[in-house]
Amino acid sequence: MAAQSSDGGEQKGMMPFDSILKDSAVEISGPTSCKEPINIQFTSGTTGKPKATVLSHENILNNGYFVGCSLNYSADDVVCVPVPLYHCFGCVMANLAMVTHGCTLVYPTGKFDALTTLKAITEHKCTSLYGVPTMFMAILDHPEFSKFKISTLRTGTMGGAPCPVELMRRVIDEMGAKEVTISYGMTETSPVSWQTRIGTPLELTCTTVGQIHPHVECKVVDPETFQILPCDTHGSLAVRGLNCHLN
Numbered sequence: 251m252a253a254q255s256s257d258g259g260e261q262k263g264m265m266p267f268d269s270i271l272k273d274s275a276v277e278i279s280g281p282t283s284c285k286e287p288i289n290i291q292f293t294s295g296t297t298g299k300p301k302a303t304v305l306s307h308e309n310i311l312n313n314g315y316f317v318g319c320s321l322n323y324s325a326d327d328v329v330c331v332p333v334p335l336y337h338c339f340g341c342v343m344a345n346l347a348m349v350t351h352g353c354t355l356v357y358p359t360g361k362f363d364a365l366t367t368l369k370a371i372t373e374h375k376c377t378s379l380y381g382v383p384t385m386f387m388a389i390l391d392h393p394e395f396s397k398f399k400i401s402t403l404r405t406g407t408m409g410g411a412p413c414p415v416e417l418m419r420r421v422i423d424e425m426g427a428k429e430v431t432i433s434y435g436m437t438e439t440s441p442v443s444w445q446t447r448i449g450t451p452l453e454l455t456c457t458t459v460g461q462i463h464p465h466v467e468c469k470v471v472d473p474e475t476f477q478i479l480p481c482d483t484h485g486s487l488a489v490r491g492l493n494c495h496l497n
């Protein structure tokens with residue numbers, strides 16, 4: 251496995267990236283197609299069995315771009331990213347939204363800490379905040395929350411679990427982030443396939459996953475026959491589009 255420790259030194263059982271490049275007989279060149287793989291991410295979802303998901307340049311770059319579009323990002327936005335970068339939440343929805351919209355990204359710490367995130371939001375005047383609902387809750391419930399005056403937050407996105415209406419009301423009233431959206435998807439879909447839009451009523455924001463992303467299609471099918479099911483019928487979700495490898 252190729253890796254490097256945080257101090258730049260080698261770890262036992264690991265091979266530094268530099269040595270791979272130095273010893274490799276293969277000439278390294280850029281991609282010849284946007285459909286070439288760039289990420290291999292491991293995910294288990296509801297099965298608990300890790301599986302490798304291959305994503306292309308086209309998949310993740312477009313996904314980051316359309317997440318940014320849904321949040322009305324511009325070069326004036328400063329995005330606080332307390333979510334991990336080894337996950338699509340950080341590496342695609344944050345990093346590539348920044349690349350495609352010219353935002354500034356703020357990484358508060360190596361792993362989530364509510365107080366450090368609060369300090370980062372206020373110090374860097376962040377306009378957007380990412381996180382799962384429990385992260386937002388931990389920030390709001392931190393004993394020192396009232397000491398911070400959050401005046402710049404406008405938007406952000408939650409994913410990974412449903413957001414209770416009561417929590418979203420607190421995010422709006424106490425954080426001032428009136429344009430937070432809900433994102434839904436899977437690692438296999440780069441990851442976002444659905445997202446609520448800014449301006450969606452509160453009840454719909456918290457009880458749905460919003461609208462399908464641009465250039466993405468989906469259907470609900472019978473898991474045995476793969477036939478499309480009627481509305482309001484449980485089934486398997488099938489997705490295709492720019493967010494799926496080999497679409």
